[in-house]
Amino acid sequence: xxxxxxxxxxxxxxxxxxxxxxxxxxxxxxxxxxxxxxxxxxxxxxxxxxxxxxxxxxxxxxxxxxxxxxxxxxxxxxxxxxxxxxxxxxxxxxxxxxxxxxxxxxxxxxxxxxxxxxxxxxxxxxxxxxxxxxxxxxxxxxxxxxxxxxxxxxxxxxxxxxxxxxxxxxxxxxxxxxxxxxxxxxxxxxxxxxxxxxxxxxxxxxxxxxxxxxxxxxxxxxxxxxxxxxxxxxxxxxxxxxxxxxxxxxxxxxxxxxxxxxxxxxxxxxxxxxxxxxxxxxxxxxxxxxxxxxxxxxxxxxxxxxxxxxxxxxxxxxxxxxxxxxxxxxxxxxxxxxxxxxxxxxxxxxxxx
Amino acid sequence: xxxxxxxxxxxxxxxxxxxxxxxxxxxxxxxxxxxxxxxxxxxxxxxxxxxxxxxxxxxxxxxxxxxxxxxxxxxxxxxxxxxxxxxxxxxxxxxxxxxxxxxxxxxxxxxxxxxxxxxxxxxxxxxxxxxxxxxxxxxxxxxxxxxxxxxxxxxxxxxxxxxxxxxxxxxxxxxxxxxxxxxxxxxxxxxxxxxxxxxxxxxxxxxxxxxxxxxxxxxxxxxxxxxxxxxxxxxxxxxxxxxxxxxxxxxxxxxxxxxxxxxxxxxxxxxxxxxxxxxxxxxxxxxxxxxxxxxxxxxxxxxxxxxxxx
Numbered sequence: 001x002x003x004x005x006x007x008x009x010x011x012x013x014x015x016x017x018x019x020x021x022x023x024x025x026x027x028x029x030x031x032x033x034x035x036x037x038x039x040x041x042x043x044x045x046x047x048x049x050x051x052x053x054x055x056x057x058x059x060x061x062x063x064x065x066x067x068x069x070x071x072x073x074x075x076x077x078x079x080x081x082x083x084x085x086x087x088x089x090x091x092x093x094x095x096x097x098x099x100x101x102x103x104x105x106x107x108x109x110x111x112x113x114x115x116x117x118x119x120x121x122x123x124x125x126x127x128x129x130x131x132x133x134x135x136x137x138x139x140x141x142x143x144x145x146x147x148x149x150x151x152x153x154x155x156x157x158x159x160x161x162x163x164x165x166x167x168x169x170x171x172x173x174x175x176x177x178x179x180x181x182x183x184x185x186x187x188x189x190x191x192x193x194x195x196x197x198x199x200x201x202x203x204x205x206x207x208x209x210x211x212x213x214x215x216x217x218x219x220x221x222x223x224x225x226x227x228x229x230x231x232x233x234x235x236x237x238x239x240x241x242x243x244x245x246x247x248x249x250x251x252x253x254x255x256x257x258x259x260x261x262x263x264x265x266x267x268x269x270x271x272x273x274x275x276x277x278x279x280x281x282x283x284x285x286x287x288x289x290x291x292x293x294x295x296x297x298x299x300x301x302x303x304x305x306x307x308x309x310x311x312x313x314x315x316x317x318x319x320x321x322x323x324x325x326x327x328x329x330x331x332x333x334x335x336x337x338x339x340x341x342x343x344x345x346x347x348x349x350x351x352x353x
Numbered sequence: 354x355x356x357x358x359x360x361x362x363x364x365x366x367x368x369x370x371x372x373x374x375x376x377x378x379x380x381x382x383x384x385x386x387x388x389x390x391x392x393x394x395x396x397x398x399x400x401x402x403x404x405x406x407x408x409x410x411x412x413x414x415x416x417x418x419x420x421x422x423x424x425x426x427x428x429x430x431x432x433x434x435x436x437x438x439x440x441x442x443x444x445x446x447x448x449x450x451x452x453x454x455x456x457x458x459x460x461x462x463x464x465x466x467x468x469x470x471x472x473x474x475x476x477x478x479x480x481x482x483x484x485x486x487x488x489x490x491x492x493x494x495x496x497x498x499x500x501x502x503x504x505x506x507x508x509x510x511x512x513x514x515x516x517x518x519x520x521x522x523x524x525x526x527x528x529x530x531x532x533x534x535x536x537x538x539x540x541x542x543x544x545x546x547x548x549x550x551x552x553x554x555x556x557x558x559x560x561x562x563x564x565x566x567x568x569x570x571x572x573x574x575x576x577x578x579x580x581x582x583x584x585x586x587x588x589x590x591x592x593x594x595x596x597x598x599x600x601x602x603x604x605x606x607x608x609x610x611x612x613x614x615x616x617x618x619x620x621x622x623x624x625x626x627x628x629x630x631x632x633x634x635x636x637x638x639x640x641x642x643x644x645x646x647x648x649x650x651x652x653x654x655x656x657x658x659x660x661x662x663x
Contacts, residue, residue: 059563079566092564096582105578106568157569 006193007033012065025051027217040196042204043214085154086163093138100134106157124152144175161193201241238277245319247276260315266348275351282347283321291340402635421632449616453599456538460546468550498608529611537605546591553587
């Protein structure tokens, strides 16, 4: 299926500071965001995700590279000339205006007629379910309501792309879950391309059509949530999203030889020295004689729904398996016990680094 | 601390709350007494005096008269006892209002960028800039005004420099003009404009600027639709702090206006001194008070008017 591209970042570089002290917040990032998709930039703080968002919004100018919107070069356009709107982390609502006036602001600046503005404001407030609060000052609203005003204000001018800078981080857990569903609904109803920035991997996995994982100014991997989770490209992506086990290994003719000497099967790779990874829920515990690898249980941690079983391989490598807790809570395992570890077919992934 | 909670207070709590409120009133009594003695008292004396007759060597003679009030704008003809509009008095009133307005506008025009500059410096530099702004307060107003005199007088620093540079042949006659009074008042009252503006801009959330630009506002629209309305309390405070004392200014017009370019303050002083017309002085003082109050009411109402949207 061919999809048109909404935002295209090409070899974008952003450096802060000068000379020796210059820091590259973005180091040659190229990325295509498709029209109408919910795209998430995911990464730890300082990875450059917010910088990339601010470059798309026009608040910062790149040190190099180009940014295209619907194929047109917007690299040097100021923010007020870009058909792109932002939902700020702090919301940045205008404190001297009412809810309705906040939502109307962008439309008025675009010179829309009064009737058009009021119709659109009413429509937006209905969309975010705030019709009853139109005349309130924004300071009289709860955090969740302010969030909705910020969304309505940014959506009102019908931007080609909506940028969201960690908009849920200030909300408590319950509200955050509600807003996640709400955001997804808004995106589907409006059909607008969303570019969402977050450091919360769960948020990214549940909401996004595609995720771009970033770290230290580089785009590490771009893909659907399932691709990112099941086939992480490198060690950073594997460890940042979900929990995982790392097994150093060496490529051989018949598979990969783990450092403990046992040969296992995994997808082909170019590198000689690799790291194999497997998610804790993909590990199966079997009697010692039937396993791929013999291990010793070092710790058992009961989490309610599941039990985490920490084990060590013969060479000392630590691995964790997540086992569903049986109905009586007794797993029948004991610390110090020897047991067999089985890798389900296809569960082992090869990391490039 | 005041008032009882809305839902189901116990009687003891209600009684305690009521007692606290009564106690609060009693505690504010010293302030109320001070206000009565120091503010309301003198005001009453002023109003009463304005309806009395002037004594021959100052002070007042007891006897009801409207003369002081008509004397603000009119003079009584010596021969036929008719009232004529007194141009000199009118021009003093107008000059006072004009110069004060001009000073307020100009201190705002200079003070706003200054306050913005200071508020956007890094935290440590800000203290230094604010310190520099407040330095003039350390010196007596009289000394500072005389220093301005020294700069702008005919053989003063400014004229010497301009002549030395060959820009002018004759010294500029600035001293003893309205311009001199305006320069002096702008200098004296500028900090009073900058400080409340700084306080307001310091609280201004700079992220609102990005939100404005993001929503298609131009720089001018961001200034007019976001910055000015949000820092409006500071603009109102600064304008009041400059306009009110400027209208009643005494030292600055006295020294830089040279006694010819009088303002209300000097005119009032004249009545209590050489003029020996205390009732007129009292009537003028009440007039000044009325002008200030009226101006403030109009200004605050105007400034608080909501920006209407479609």
